[in-house]
């Protein structure tokens with residue numbers, strides 16, 4: 001059976017079946033069918049090349065990261081404060097502010113909490129990626145893609161593990177999964193259509209991850225976190241390429257109504273990811289009412305011309321929009337997605353980046369190994 005003949009089943013029935021067993025376990029029902037293939041022909045050259053690259057660029061989280069590094073959490077968040085920290089500091093000065101009594105110590109403590117919250121979402125997102133990559137291994141019909149998704153499952157295990165270890169050993173207690181990220185990933189794990197797991201994870205969430213990790217990497221001079229992020233990003237860039245190479249082929253064979261479903265999915269998910277900026281869990285832990293602080297944060301941001309998400313969003317859309325173009329999703333159905341994103345001001349990014357081909361340039365693992373051999 002050619003891949004383009006592969007049946008597209010209906011979206012997941014509502015309501016999705018998820019059960020919280022206790023505080024530490026959730027059951028998730030996957031509506032997708034597993035596929036075993038008897039066709040072992042290696043005829044997708046781009047995927048073969050990517051799989052070989054993935055094998056060569058595996059890294060060891062125990063021996064290649066220096067966990068003996070002494071991390072000072074205060075220095076970590078005061079060397080180069082994030083836009084959110086700058087907004088909070090400005091909110092202290094506003095008349096009537098609920099955090100008017102805060103001094104340097106409280107601001108530093110808040111900075112550490114925001115850092116922990118970000119790293120916690122990275123950790124939960126990586127576990128979601130590990131489960132999604134395992135699902136893709138099971139549900140994709142092509143042997144070359146099954147091989148590749150297996151290497152990605154290992155990559156994502158390593159990513160989950162290093163973020164969990166960094167939090168646990170260097171910073172302290174993690175935060176629960178953010179409801180937006182939770183909803184986004186659970187939907188992928190439940191969906192009956194194998195390509196939706198790809199589209200949601202490899203194209204949307206991996207682009208988000210590259211932008212978020214890049215944002216943190218630009219700000220930090222802590223050597224362990226720097227190397228950890230560079231190595232994780234080296235893997236993520238390959239994962240995005242995997243999605244583009246696979247889906248570009250699959251979407252060539254879909255009908256316009258089937259492509260419309262995917263376009264709707266992109267619109268829905270990009271709008272949802274745009275509203276992820278709020279972090280009520282941090283304010284709760286700091287003992288500040290979210291309802292009371294939010295208007296002051298907005299005012300402080302407007303006053304200083306700061307946007308907590310601006311740089312991150314630029315990075316995200318600079319990857320997402322060009323990648324979506326390569327899948328043929330912008331212009332199907334008379335440019336349905338192009339028009340929607342034009343209205344949201346996103347089409348300026350159409351030719352911004354090229355993650356399908358530039359994963360080599362992200363390969364910090366290969367670069368470090370070459371430098372070690374040369375010296």
Ligand SMILES: [Fe+2]
Nearest residue numbers: 126129156159
């Ligand atoms: Fe990852």
Ligand SMILES: [Fe+2]
Nearest residue numbers: 129206236239
């Ligand atoms: Fe990934």
